[in-house]
Structures are given as structure tokens and as C-alpha cells.
Amino acid sequence: DAEITQSPRHKITETGRQVTLACHQTWNHNNMFWYRQDLGHGLRLIHYSYGVQDTNKGEVSDGYSVSRSNTEDLPLTLESAASSQTSVYFCASRRGSSTDTQYFGPGTRLTVL
Amino acid sequence: QKEVEQNSGPLSVPEGAIASLNCTYSDRGSQSFFWYRQYSGKSPELIMFIYSNGDKEDGRFTAQLNKASQYVSLLIRDSQPSDSATYLCAVDGSARQLTFGSGTQLTVLP
Numbered sequence: 001d002a003e004i005t006q007s008p009r010h011k012i013t014e015t016g017r018q019v020t021l022a023c024h025q026t027w028n029h030n031n032m033f034w035y036r037q038d039l040g041h042g043l044r045l046i047h048y049s050y051g052v053q054d055t056n057k058g059e060v061s062d063g064y065s066v067s068r069s070n071t072e073d074l075p076l077t078l079e080s081a082a083s084s085q086t087s088v089y090f091c092a093s094r095r096g097s098s099t100d101t102q103y104f105g106p107g108t109r110l111t112v113l
Numbered sequence: 114q115k116e117v118e119q120n121s122g123p124l125s126v127p128e129g130a131i132a133s134l135n136c137t138y139s140d141r142g143s144q145s146f147f148w149y150r151q152y153s154g155k156s157p158e159l160i161m162f163i164y165s166n167g168d169k170e171d172g173r174f175t176a177q178l179n180k181a182s183q184y185v186s187l188l189i190r191d192s193q194p195s196d197s198a199t200y201l202c203a204v205d206g207s208a209r210q211l212t213f214g215s216g217t218q219l220t221v222l223p
Contacts (some may be wrong), residue, residue, distance in 0.1 A: 035213075042201070044201055107156050
């Protein structure tokens with residue numbers, strides 16, 4: 001069965017370190033998204049991609065970057081981790097039309113000390 | 114004004130009752146509307162979507178859409194304790210991506 005996976009599932013890091021969260025989907029979806037979820041804020045879009053070599057900033061992109069070298073993967077990099085980036089991160093993918101379902105990965109809980 | 118607003122809750126209903134979850138949106142170009150359920154510590158999972166005005170039923174769930182009023186709702190009939198979760202409304206707007214509401218936490222009391 002097609003799926004979307006994230007790794008690691010839990011990560012503890014220190015302020016200032018670079019961190020990369022992996023996202024891999026086997027749906028062959030063009031569209032991939034990264035969200036963070038914090039209490040009181042719901043799901044907020046960080047970055048998204050509509051295809052290979054395409055990346056776009058979302059509403060909370062500062063301090064994050066992504067790259068899309070193939071269809072299956074969209075890694076999220078925190079260039080210099082800050083305590084404000086402690087959150088749960090969800091990757092998602094979607095085929096592309098307005099009626100297509102968006103599927104979420106299991107999430108990564110990141111703690112920045 | 115938030116693009117997608119949900120009644121903030123928390124909402125509590127007794128087992129067997131109807132739970133009503135509401136969502137309004139601001140983008141008149143929105144075409145599709147999704148309801149996701151999220152259990153604590155888990156990722157969101159799709160319950161159903163709707164894109165035509167009116168009602169759409171799937172088992173105990175009914176989604177209602179009124180584009181003129183920019184309003185979408187989810188009714189859960191015969192609510193069960195297993196329905197206790199946070200429900201997220203998502204709207205596919207003119208930006209080709211989903212915008213999520215903050216969610217409504219539902220508790221079904223046995």
C-alpha cells in the first residue's frame with residue numbers, strides 16, 4: 001500500500017544545531033507540504049512543493065528550508081534550531097486536483113533545548 | 114479575520130446524541146471542503162469532503178455546504194466515545210492548497 005513516512009518520529013536537539021526532518025511518500029504525488037502544529041494555532045504551513053525542483057514558502061517559513069530533488073522526498077531543514085521551533089511537524093502529500101485527498105505522515109515531535 | 118474559522122469548543126455531547134461542528138471561510142474562490150479527524154498524538158485523517166452545495170452523507174457523518182453563506186458543517190449522528198477527537202475543517206481555496214481551521218475538540222460522554 002502507498003504511504004507517507006517521516007523520520008525521525010522524535011528528536012531532541014540543542015539551540016543552534018542544524019536539523020533535517022525526512023518525509024517520503026510512495027503515492028507518486030506531485031504536491032507535498034510541511035506543517036507545524038502547536039496548541040492554539042492549528043496546522044500552519046511552512047513550505048510546499050508542486051513538483052521536482054519547485055519549492056514555495058508558506059506562512060511560517062522563517063528559519064526553515066526545503067528541497068525537492070525527486071517526487072518521493074521533501075526534507076525539511078532547520079538551519080539553526082531555536083526553542084520557538086519546538087513543535088510537532090507533519091508532512092503531507094496530495095495528487096493535485098481540488099477534490100483530491102491530502103494524506104498526512106505520522107508526524108515528528110521536535111524539541112529544541 | 115482568519116481565513117478558516119471553527120467553533121473553538123471544546124464541545125461535549127452525550128453518547129448517542131448528534132454532534133454539530135461548524136466552519137466558516139473567507140475565500141469565495143474556495144472549491145472543496147474537507148473534514149479531518151485527529152486523535153490525540155496522531156496525524157489528521159480524512160473523514161469526508163464536499164464540493165457541491167447541499168448535504169453529503171457517509172454513514173453516521175453528514176457534511177453540509179452553503180457557498181453563499183461561506184459555511185460548511187459536519188454532523189455526527191449517534192455519537193460514540195470513539196468519536197472523541199479534534200475535528201479540523203480544511204478549505205481548498207484559490208491558492209491550490211488546503212487552509213486549516215484551528216480545530217474543534219469533541220468529547221463524547223459515555
